[in-house]
Amino acid sequence: MLKTLKTTVVSLTITTLVLFSSSVVAGKFDDVTLRVATWGGLWKGNIEENIVPKFEAEGGKVEFITGSPAANFAKIIAARGEAPFDVVEILAAQVKDYHELDVLHELDLQLIPNTKFLASNRYNESVVGSWETQEVICYHKDKFAEEGIPVPTTYRDLVHPKISSRLLFPDINSGGGLPGLAGVAFAEGGDETNIQPGLKLVTEMNVLKFWARGGESMAQFESGDIIAAVVHAGWCLRSKTRAGQNVASVHPRINDELVGVASEGWFGVMKNSKNVEAAQWYINEFISADYQLKMATQTGLVPVNQSVFEEMAKDPIVAEMLVLDPEKVSNQLRIDYSKVIISDWTDQWNRAIAAQ
Secondary structure: OHHHHHHHHHHHHHHHHHHHHHHHHOOOOOOOEEEEEEOOHHHHHHHHHHOHHHHHHOOOEEEEEEOOHHHHHHHHHHOOOOOOOOEEEEEHHHHHHHHHHOOEOOOOHHHOHHHHHOOHHHEOOOOEEEEEEEEEEEEEHHHHHHOOOOOOOOHHHHOOOOOOOOEEEEOOOOOOHHHHHHHHHHHOOOEOOEOHHHHHHHHHHOOOEEEOOOOHHHHHHHHOOOOEEEEEHHHHHHHHHOOOOOEEEEOOEOOOOOEOEEEEEEEEEEOOOOOHHHHHHHHHHHOOHHHHHHHHHHHOOEOOOHHHHHHHOOOHHHHHHOOOOHHHHHOOEOOOHHHOOHHHHHHHHHHHHHOO
């Protein structure tokens, strides 16, 4: 009987040790495959390098569905709301469409604690901010100085005989198209429902080319085809640090209250997702100080996590190109896309600009 008791105790001890060992090595997201809809290239590469290993350490796996936000929204439409991914990058102009389609899962902000470092208007129970751009006038300092061209402070300053046919402006269908058009519209007295003043100003600029990809500005500054471009500050920064061009950015004055134009990116979790907790973990990692600083350093985008602004400002080039004072950031133009009818904007653009 004693032998049997000893055997039982040994057996229970081994079982306990095995169970304890399993609980220690078990990850929070064992056997979870999180599907993330986002861009490819450098954007995806940064995520793979910095966030994916942390998720894998918790036992999970990340699959990417790469494409533009427009392409990924089209996939939701095609699937009748049953999105083929769990978490998705959303442009500011699309938030209204996602709400109208009613495809977003309500967020538990307690599971996204890094939202405490975001401005209060950059998160709610439907979407959480992921990044921002600052749309600027990027100009070649040497060329402007050599030719006696005044440094621009407003969009209207780009209407100048020595800038004519040497300027890039975003096409309406590009990533910078909507904020670019909104910027000139507001600066000329228009708004989300009246873009005609902005369209008139763009026609007066005599633009060399309407860009489809912001990277075109780097090549054309280098070739000497342009001396100014309306792009986001990240492209201006890269033109300086990677293409070696002596360029600088100007955050255009819009009116007496607003200086500069902000464009916003958001995250949403799909209502049909089976991995909501993992999706919220991913969002929290993306907006962490560590990742936001790395992202901003690589791309020239502006973090939504304001705790990294002070660190970023230590880089003199970054400090020159970007606005990193939270108060000044809050005083940039932000478009209310709930008032925007994009198809109408596009029609007006095509009539006024594409027909030139």
